[in-house]
Amino acid sequence: MNTKHSKVNISRRHFLSGMGACAAVGLLSPSLLVPGQARANADATRLVLTGSHWGAIRAKVVNGRFVEAIPFELDTHPTTMINGLADHVYATSRVRYPMVRVDWLRKRHLSDTSQRGDNRFVRVSWDEALDLFYQELERVQTEHxxxxxxxxxxxxxxGMLHNPxxxxxxxxxxxxxxxSTGGDYSTGxxxxxxxxxxxxMEVYEQQTSWPLVLQHSKTIVLWGSDPYKNLQVAWWCPDHDEYAYYAQLKEKVASGEIKVxxxxxxxxxxxxxxxxxxVQHIALNPQTDVPLQMAIAHTIYTENLHDKRFLNDYCVGFEQFLPYLLGTTDGQPKDAEWAAKICGIDADVIRTLAKQMSTDRTQIIAGWCVQRMQHGEQWAWMIVVIAAMLGQIGLPGGGFGFGWHYNGAGVPTRKGVILGxxxxxxxTPPIHNGDFKNYSSxxxxxxxxxxxxxxxxxxxxxxxxxxxxxxxxxxxAGTNPFHRHQQYNRMIEGWKTLETVITVDNHWNATCRFSDIVLPATTQFERNDIDQFGNHSNRGLISMKQVVAPQFESRHDFDIFRDLCKRFDREAAFSEGLDEMGWIKRIYQEGVQQGKTKSIAMPDFDTFWKEKEYVEFQGENLWVRHQSFRDDPDLEPLGTPSGLIEIYSKTIASFNYPDCQGHPMWFEKAERSHGGPVSAKFPLHLQSCHPDFRLHSQLCESETLRKLYSVDGREPLFISPKDAADRGIKNGDTVRVFNDRGQVLAGAVVSDRYKTGVIRLHEGAWYDPVWGGEHAGLCRYGNPNVLTLDIGSSDLAQATSAHTALVQIERxxxxxxxxxxxxxxxxMIAQCEYVPKPQQ
Incomplete structure (x- = not known):
């Protein structure tokens, strides 16, 4: 195979002969590296329409540089986060060139893996980087x-095309x-x-239309859900239309029409x-939601407030659950007095809450944070049990939902097309279709x-x-495991067992730093694409025009993987003979054909791309979640073995798991604050929920946004006034947060929004470990997953238990x-002529 290599001022041969022999080894300051392509194609000021996870924008480009994100005119509730989008292109953390870790380049898969994370890399050409990628694929597939x-x-x-x-x-x-892998970290x-x-699955699906909720609900229960914060971002380009409904809800709450x-x-x-x-606040002790749920269910049943007909006609297994609820199987009734001691909520408050939910139409809005703890399955199960006992599932403004904070849920869906x-x-069959050697696939x-x-x-x-x-x-590709996984010091030990780690990304996040080969990908503002505008709303389609040229030597993921496939003669199967615009046109035209089957007229591609730039659909449809099941459970059964809601599951019972049995139960946690296990040594519960000013770890690189929330350059740690005072901590202090798993530095923000014994570090803060000296192992910036616990939620889901974590804090x-x-x-730079590795 003949591959043309570009020249780079590096001698790989000289470098491998010994670092000490190199003419120069040093650190290049990012401020000294000016991308040539960024200087090219300068033009006058222009506005470019594009989309993003944070919404649609008109990108203001001046002399070829993206300088400002202006909200798209159809987005009437834009998020502040769009102010950081230009930083996403130009931050000092951009991956500029293909890079290879120093020791891996010397020894390949026999390298010293304990050096991963030391942030020492050698710049190589694209051709050599992709050759190395391909050679490792071949080696691992052949040998292992x-x-x-x-x-x-x-x-x-x-974007519908550029999906890494x-x-x-x-x-x-x-x-x-x-x-392959199953599940995810959000809703595992x-x-x-x-x-x-x-x-x-419920968690990613459309919810009852907001107009019906606002019309029919009398009580809305927000259980571990914060939609006003989390709806700023979405999987496709959000339209943010749901915020208009939250404004209406606020008016109804103020007038007393709806109780929240x-x-x-x-x-x-x-x-x-x-x-x-x-809003009534039930500030329960962390991780005690299931005892509270049990007590609510106990009160509803013993006060004869449950809907017997619904339980009989639409559910199975309530009779098997009842003995546990009433305490006949274990001698402990799950009543309000029992729960009060665990939850820290007065028994009368619990009983009043149960009666309030039973009095009139109640919509339960359940989030995802609570299920991200040990035995998180039980909380989700009990949400359904309580809703079934209330008997309002399938009624407008009643029942339960697990996705209200995601993808604009509740906004009526418009009649339109969904692009492929x-x-x-x-x-095309794979070249290597090997044996899994008795390991699971x-x-x-x-x-x-x-x-x-x-x-x-x-x-x-x-x-x-x-x-x-x-x-x-x-x-x-397009992911950062060093933001989403738990217990980093344990993770790093696991990382040492890997022979090769390759990452395709556009910023030097921790995953890149712990990689062996790093390939620079473009951001979405350096390429063309097409996206849905609005998620559950399906408001329309939006063109995503290239805002600026690719920076430095970054390439589209499409081009990176297409070139990789060339090395094993599968380029045609990968690209199907199309380039970027060819794919975008095909995706759009397939939407046009879909529209014809629905009597939806759409402009031809050239008109859409060059003139209209977006298409808006019409015809909002109001919808009630689970209504078809309620209307006719025989013709519209659920996807369970019985076709009904399974309060007791024979299937789960048959697994014989000690930590997830046939009906929902309360299980003590490995560690829990407010008198639970380990709380004497580490008394503070650590929340690590979604951040206010970024999407997971994306936009943490934005200095513009960090100025809005960081404390003396570090991630904010939110703490109650009492917990701060007890430790001599003042607003703005740098604090050390620690447990037996690790330690981080953060900036204190004293806030009365937090219950005593509860602190918060947002997930997605960039991991920044100190390697040597007195503070070795300390994260300088404030990533919570240094501290979180890496155990499965149960034998059923084996999901993350990130919110089962206790810490201590000191100034x-x-x-x-x-x-x-x-x-x-x-x-690391050696100033010699670059010599490519001979082709094999």
Whole structure:
């Protein structure tokens, strides 16, 4: 194979002969590196329409530089986060060139893996980087087989074409079979238990239309859900239309037409928006939601407030659950007095809450945070049980929902088309279709570090036994496992067992720093694409025009994986003979054909792309979740074995799991604050929920946004006045947060929105470890997953238990430690002529 190599001022041969012999080795300051392409094609001021996870914008471009994001005129509730989008292109943390870790370049898969994360890399050409990528695929597939290769992707960008996960999946599957994963970190426990209980995943689905909720609901219970904060971002380009309905809800709450109850240890952003004095706050102790749920159910039953007809006609298993609820099986009635001691909520308050929910139409809005704890399945199950006892499932403004804070749920859906996109699937068979060697071909995603540390171990997972594989190589595209996984010091030990880690990304997040080969991808503002405008609303379609040229040597994921496929003669199967605009046109034209079947007229592609730029659909449809099931359970059964709501599940009972049995139960946690296990040593419960000013770890690189929330350059740590005073901590202090798993620095924000004994560090803060000296192992910036616990939620889901975490805090009195997370790597340069590796 003949591959043309570009020249770079690096001698790989000279470098490998010894670092000491190089003419120069040093750190290149990001401020000294000026991208040539960014200087090219300068033009006058122009506005470019594009979309993003944060909404649609008109990008203001001056002399070829993206300088400002102006909200799209159809987005009447834009998020502040769009002010950080230009930083996403130009931040000092951009991955500028293909880079390879120093010791890996010397020794390949025999490198010293304990050096991963030391941030020392060598710049190579694109051709050599992709050759190395291909050679490692060949080696691992040939020597170890598919169970040794794990790939993963995430949220990186919107757009129907430029989906890094789909491109990674197609390219790798054309080369060979590999290990697959199931579940996710957002809804891991709920998405496994709910299909067993109500026959559908529930968490990502449309909810009852807001106009019907506002018309019919008398009580809305926000249970661990903060939609006002979380709806700023979405999977496709959000239209933010749901905020108009929250404004109407605020008016109805103020007038007393609707009562809102917030069950949460904190005053959420939604609670704050609706009015602290207007919303009832049930500030329970963290991780005690299930005892509270049990007590509500106990009160509803013993006060004869339950809907007997609904339980009889639409449910199975209430009779099997009742003995546990009443205490006849274990001698402990799950009444309000029992729950009060665990939850920290007065028994009379619990009984009043149960009666309020039973009095009139009640909509339960359940979030995802609570199920991200040990035994999180039980909380999701009990949400359904309470709603079934109330008997309002399938009625407008009643029942339950688990997705109200996601993708604009509740906004009426318009009659329109849903575009396809670039698919990770392919009909071309792989070159390597090897033996999994008695390892499982699929594992739960949240247990992939377990596989690194304990290959060959057998675990339970949703009714089957899984043998954890011996993973040798990981490839990541558009994802950052060093924001979403737990217990980083344990994770780093697992990382050392990997022979090769390759990451395709556009910023030097921690996953890049812990990789061996890093390939620079463009941001979504450096390419063309097309996206849905609005998610559940399906408001329309929007063109995503290229705002600026690709920076430095970054390439589209499409081009990266297409060039990789060239190396094993699968380029045609990958690209299907189309370039970027060819794919966009095909995706749009398939939408046009779909529209014809629905009598929806759409302009031709050239008119859409060059003139209209967006298409808006009409015809809003009001909808009630589970109404068809309620109207006729025989013709519209649920996807459970019985076709009904399963309060008792014979299937789950048959698994014989000690930590997830046939009906919902209360299980003590491995660690729990307010008198629970380990609380004497580490008394503070750590929340690590979604941030206010970024999407997971995306936009943490934005200095513009960090100025809005960081404290002396570090992630804010929110703490109650009493907890702060007890530790001599003042607003703005640098604090050390620690437990037996690790330690981080953060900036104190004293706030009365937090219950005593509860603190918060937002997930997605960039991991910034100190490697040597007195503070070795300390995260300088404030990532909570240094501290969180890496155990499965239960044998059923094996999901994350991130919110089962206790810590202690003290004021940091040591010398100032500079944050280094956003500076990019140390680039090791040898000033010699570049000599490519001979082709094999």
């Amino acid at each position: 087989g598919p169970s040794a290769l794990l790939t993963s992707s995430g949220w990186q960008s919107t 996960g789909a491109m990674l999946s197609r390219a790798i599957s054309l080369h060979g079979t590999s290990l 426990a709920a998405q496994v238990i709910l299909p067993r209980v109500v026959g559908a 109850i917030n069950i949460d240890p904190t005053v959420s952003s939604t609670h704050e928006y609706l009015g602290r004095d207007k 996109g670039f698919s990770g699937a392919t009909t 699929s594992i739960p995603i949240a247990r992939f570090v377990d596989a690194m540390l304990s290959p060959g171990k057998s675990i339970n997972w949703n009714g089957k036994a899984v043998t954890l594989p011996l993973i040798k190589m990981c490839v990541f 940091f009195s040591g010398e100032a430690i500079k944050v280094e997370a956003f500076n990019g790597p140390k680039e």
